[in-house]
Amino acid sequence: DSGVTQTPKHLITATGQRVTLRCSPRSGDLSVYWYQQSLDQGLQFLIQYYNGEERAKGNILERFSAQQFPDLHSELNLSSLELGDSALYFCASSALNYGYTFGSGTRLTVV
């Protein structure tokens, strides 16, 4: 157990639908990051939150949104899903100047 909890582990949904992925960071970490990893691809940065505020955005589609709540857990919302959104979605948390701790990921399959 890395200390970062992601739910659900697997998600199968139809095109056009909306899903929510949840992440609880490691205790004490204020930064939460979301990454997308497609088959045999690297880790693509989506968005970062720090202590409840959005701090950085990567190549996140307009159909995707995220937020971090007062208890520091974060949710990534994916809407109007397309086949190409099928991927592993990782959440990670960190303290300043320390390595990222990744959750086990949510495998999203859009059919």
Add this chain to the structure above:
Amino acid sequence: QQPVQSPQAVILREGEDAVINCSSSKALYSVHWYRQKHGEAPVFLMILLKGGEQKGHEKISASFNEKKQQSSLYLTASQLSYSGTYFCGTLNYGGSQGNLIFGKGTKLSVKP
């Protein structure tokens, strides 16, 4: 800017050494190294900070040349457990606003 990793893949026999390189076109504040096994999450190996400070929790060494904006990961006396894909992640500035940009990865296979 995405850092460039080389080589893309390497095959080793147990006990052999390997070097994985990571270079950036922009000035770096820090470089991170991670290993990801198939179907699992990336695992943090080491962070190298501007100024020379290093933090890691495994017996793997690395170097960080700030002027050349390059880092190298050294895997010595490789074991079967070293197999996986290694990613470098670069941070262009410190502070609370900063996210790692990862290279495309180097796939390392260690054979008996």
